[in-house]
Amino acid sequence: MQLFSTYENHIYLEIAILNLEKVGIKKENIYAVPLDNREESRKIFDTLHRSDGISLIDIAMPLATAFAVITASIGFELKWGPIYWGLIGAVSGFIIGLLIRLFMVLLSNKKQHRLKGKQSEVLLIVECDETKGEVVEKILWEHFALGLAKVIKN
Structure with a gap:
């Protein structure tokens, strides 16, 4: 089973990784991947295939x-x-x-250079047995994961 979660780059991520190791997940089965957030500003003029919902002729x-x-x-x-x-x-x-x-x-x-709200900065991937899946999921949510997904291998 694989669990994918996103975090802000914060101390809670470090604590979550330490708690996962305490539960019995090996370091080799925990992957933390930093994400590149969009820094590019939005385009003013729309194209045929992309529109940002802002009208320039409403005034x-x-x-x-x-x-x-x-x-x-x-x-x-x-x-x-x-x-x-x-x-x-x-x-x-x-x-x-x-x-x-x-x-x-x-x-x-x-x-508004940055998106509103919290941004995902790190993707945490945890590989574990299905028996430990619930515990790992609970640990990730307790340490303020922004989002979580699980994939069960057959």
């Missing part, structure tokens, strides 16, 4: 509408007329809204 479209209405109504008194000024207002409102949203997304990405 731009209402601003484009508002600017188009305001400039079109003012355009009745200006030289080019309401249609041209409405289009100019729509484009400028869209660009302003897009810049506001890009600024907000870039600021929030700098604050």
